[in-house]
Amino acid sequence: MIKRNLLYYLKRIILIIVFFLILEIPIAFADSSLYKRDYDIDLTDEEKTYILENPVIKAVSLNGAAPIQFMNDSGEIQGISIHVLMAISDMTGLEFEYNLHDSFDQIAQEDYDIFYGIPNHYADFYFDGMILSKPYLKTETILFFNSSVNFNSLQDKTYAAVKGSALPEGIKAENAIYFNTREESLNAVETGMADYGYGNAYSVAYYNIRNNYKNIVTVPRGKEGREYCIGFFKDDSILISIINKSIDSIDDVQMNNIILDVSSQIDRKISPSALINSYGVQIFSVTLIFISVLILSIIRNIRTNKILRIHNRRYETLAEVANEYFFEYFKKKDKLFLSEKVRYLFDREEDSQKLKEQLKNILSNDSLDSSTEIKIPLKKGGYKVFKTIFSYVCDDKEDVDSIIGKLVDISEEFTEKEKLISKTKTDGLTGLYNPLATRELIEEKLKRKENNKNGVDAFLFIDLDYFKEINDNLGHLTGDYVLQTIGESLKNTFRKTDIMGRVGGDEFCVYLKDIPSIEFVKTKCLALIEAVDNIKLDMPVSISIGVALSNGNDSYEELFEKADLAMYAGKHRGKGQIIFSNNCIENK
Incomplete structure (x- = not known):
């Protein structure tokens, strides 16, 4: 009788645990129609004939570069590049046969038409003379390092490299350990097998979220950005033209939707430690319930009414800990x-x-x-x-x-x-708006200004003097520090309602809506110049500012050009100047 009771309760507890885990693990749904839209691209008769005669294009790429392109746990080829090719297929009628390999040597053994998701520097390194499409994805380079490492002293540290990629400039071959994929290189830095590495921002963020790294720190660096293109193994001018026209038709909004759609489908890995960290209280509670019921079943045969009370108590406890x-x-x-x-x-x-x-x-x-x-x-x-x-x-x-x-x-x-x-709207180094977001926000303000032309707005174009000399003499880290400090100074100087963005390497702009007076603009500019002057380096740091005023009749390009010309006029007269586009000059 006791043995039968034990088996009964054991089965019940197992069912409860399974039911609990099913309730607790979230399932993410992604709507691939996010980025679908109607396209209208102008194809020539020759291009249309080409599509009819060549309906299937053999496409290949390297595996292990999620979320750009990768093979998921189900063996399906996924990624941003795949969704871009799907969009091209919707536009043109071309069909793509997708393939993924683990090395460039494997790719070279087969006959393919295009190489999707290839960075420009990989094409130059492995396929000399390969023709590339226009880039459909741009990303910055991210430094990732173990939290126990001082990232300012990486010279003799162990670098996590990916097989088939060239070592970044300044990294010695004897300090590099090669791994098959970017995920393996990140795992090595997480466990301390390697100290640091570089990767594109999307892949580093993807694996960081997927694997829930605890020991990895990421920092944007001033290394070269990466542009992902479609490479052509043959000089097929018609196919190249079709692909480029299709890429031109994919606007920034659609591209951002593709990126977010792919990123939202990250499958987090469930490890025993992650399970304990997330559901430790629940597992402990269920185990405690099991032990309690087991002890009670051994002590005596519980009456029916007591069994019902215990069952009710068990389900109430599960509801409380969930x-x-x-x-x-x-x-x-x-x-x-x-x-x-x-x-x-x-x-x-x-x-x-x-x-x-x-x-x-x-x-x-x-x-x-x-x-x-x-x-x-x-x-x-x-x-x-x-x-x-x-x-x-x-x-x-x-x-x-x-x-x-x-x-x-x-x-x-x-x-x-x-x-x-x-992240798609922010400059990673300064925390200000990036060029695209800056322009969109200012154009939105200007559009509203057309309907209400009361008041005057001001557009400031700011350029860092001697930036090349700072980088050449003091190093790029110091140059990054100066840019970050200017970003903070802009936030501290101007109003929260003002639009502040980094629009170039050492170029910034500020849009001030409904300024009280020209003196107000001058005061703000002088305060910014003084803050930049206070940056302590072994050489002078200053900025030149061009100012254009608007009453609602100017476009973004016109304001930008006026302020840009005013700023350069100031540089010709001496550094650290505030120049208004109406030739009014205010010396520092």
């Missing part, structure tokens, strides 16, 4: 009941009240989805994001009696997505 918060909404009475655990979610009662109000608004809607998201801004700053999952409970007449469901806290995943989106 990362989920239950609710029930009675629509006719407009009453919402939340589980006791919800009150521990927030430090302030008003934040908890916001959640209740939003949830009631969603559930009271007649046409609601069975799953949606709620974002709650917190009074102390930040926010919490929840995913709601619910279903209807009907009475005997099939009328809805109540809506029962749960809230799942997805704040961490939501924050990671926002970071990826922010």
